[in-house]
Amino acid sequence: MKIENNTVARIHYSVTEQGGIVEDSRVGEPVAILVGHRNIIPGVESALLGREVGERFSVTVEPGDGYGPRHANAIQRMPKKHFRKYGTLKAGDLVMLDTERGPRPVTVHKVGMSVVDIDINHPMAGKTLNFDIEVVEVRAGSAEEIAHGHVHGAGGHAH
Numbered sequence: 001m002k003i004e005n006n007t008v009a010r011i012h013y014s015v016t017e018q019g020g021i022v023e024d025s026r027v028g029e030p031v032a033i034l035v036g037h038r039n040i041i042p043g044v045e046s047a048l049l050g051r052e053v054g055e056r057f058s059v060t061v062e063p064g065d066g067y068g069p070r071h072a073n074a075i076q077r078m079p080k081k082h083f084r085k086y087g088t089l090k091a092g093d094l095v096m097l098d099t100e101r102g103p104r105p106v107t108v109h110k111v112g113m114s115v116v117d118i119d120i121n122h123p124m125a126g127k128t129l130n131f132d133i134e135v136v137e138v139r140a141g142s143a144e145e146i147a148h149g150h151v152h153g154a155g156g157h158a159h
């Protein structure tokens with residue numbers, strides 16, 4: 001079965017940027033993606049189409065098909081209490097910011113006494129990323145998954 005829109009693909013992937021590994025799914029279970037519902041960046045989603053189980057391939061994703069450009073002046077000052085669960089923060093730390101569109105990763109820019117300056121750019125914004133992807137499983141998405149726009153069960157949502 002080939003990956004197409006409304007199939008569920010389980011993949012292992014690693015992401016490198018300028019030679020350094022940024023992320024590697026092999027520290028855990030394969031990631032499950034309902035394809036065609038913008039659950040992953042466009043550059044990876046389009047590279048998955050037509051692939052089959054066992055295929056392993058690399059794809060280079062420019063910012064325009066990835067996490068977008070990096071914006072200057074994207075520093076926001078926020079009360080430190082929002083980040084209490086992280087303990088002592090320092091510049092460069094990654095934290096999750098709760099937004100109306102769900103949690104998103106941001107970078108600590110500067111830490112003050114009672115406020116934290118946060119760089120709200122996605123940590124991978126503006127970067128050309130190289131993905132190494134292995135297709136572990138492909139199945140048809142269920143009607144419920146397609147209606148919800150995400151995967152249920154292994155590697156997906158539990159509700």
Ligand code: ZN
Pocket residue numbers: 145148150151152157159
């Ligand atoms: Zn659901």
